[in-house]
Amino acid sequence: MRISRIAHPEGMSFVVVEGGEADGAGATCREIKGHPFGEPEYTGRTWPLADVRLLSPILPSKVVAVGRNYADHVKEVFSKSAEHLPPTIFIKPPTAVVGPGAPIRIPEWATRVEFEGELAIVIGRPCKDVKREDWKSVVRGFTIVNDVSSRDLQFSDGQWARAKGLDSFCPLGPWIETDLDFAELDNLPIKAHLTHDGVTETKQDSNSNQMIKAVPEIVEWISSAFTLLPGDVICTGSPAGTAEMVPGDSIDVEIPGIGHLVNPVERY
Structure with a gap:
């Protein structure tokens, strides 16, 4: 459904x-x-x-995201190995959420803004301290998220709240797929296509089998720290292949079984 x-x-x-x-x-x-x-x-x-x-298919009270959950992405962004920079947790505010087709709006003072196409989990009931084997009991379904990130702010600030939490920096959609068995979650293709000057190029072409922490472990890990509410969204991490996008571009994040999340990029 x-x-x-x-x-x-x-x-x-x-x-x-x-x-x-x-x-x-x-x-x-x-x-x-x-x-x-x-x-x-x-x-x-x-x-x-x-x-x-x-x-956006849901308006979450919070978006909890896993950073550095793909070893190849850790290397391309941080120039270090995942062994030295293991997965981490950060939060994007609900005001960052926009829906399919809504513009990603980049302020003039944010540069090196990149897309990060990811699988997202949508929570279905209040929960805390969920065991990994029980993850399905608290999940309503899956959707697609674009964890937009301003790299200059990410590294100059020393933490990620502003770099990843600006208004419109969390496109979500196009819908929630509630069939928790719609695909092999440990073997799920994830792609992101960048259209620039009318030319479309696939930048991210990866698979969930590259996750350091898989979906059940992510639910256990995050729920041990935060009470999760219905509609809360968990971003599972970005594969390698992220690239800069500029006003006039368009980003299409594709996950088979869920669909496409497409957003234009604008300046404001």
């Missing part, structure tokens, strides 16, 4: 996206009554996906 949040002529709604192609072409949105965390109860209202606008 694909759960999303849409803007339609009468307002905003949570919906289940049904039918159509993998990218949503030809799909229909069925409105959900209330919240999206239990078995959906439908209102009877529907819209063609082509007639509405996809928003």
Whole structure:
């Protein structure tokens, strides 16, 4: 089941996206009554996906992210090995979240801004101290995240809050895939395509089997530190291949079984 949040002529709604192609072409949105965390109860209202606008599928109270979770990415960004720089945890504020198609807006004083296409976990119920073998009991599903990062700020500040937490620096979507067995999570392709001056190039082309901490371990690790609430998002880390993006570019993060998260880049 694909759960999303849409803007339609009468307002905003949570919906289940049904039918159509993998990218949503030809799909229909069925409105959900209330919240999206239990078995959906439908209102009877529907819209063609082509007639509405996809928003971020959820508005989290917090986005908890794992940094340095792919050894090759650690080497390309930090010029050190993962043995010396193991995975770490940081938080992106909810004000950084935007939906599919919304612009990533780069302020003039942020330079070397890079995309980081990642698999994201969406929490389905309040939880704390979850054992790794119980991770499925607290997860609502998976989506795609672009952990936008200003490298100049990341290294000049000495910590990551500003570099990764600016408004629009957390595109999320296009929907939440609730089938927790939709793919082999330890063998899931992750790609990011950069379009610059009309030319599209695949920059990230990796696989979740390169994670240092896998999904069950990530849920255990993060929930040992923070109480997680329904709708909270966990970013599982970026593979290698991140690159600078500039105003006028577009980023397409692709994960089979979930879809594409596409956002343009603008200056403000």
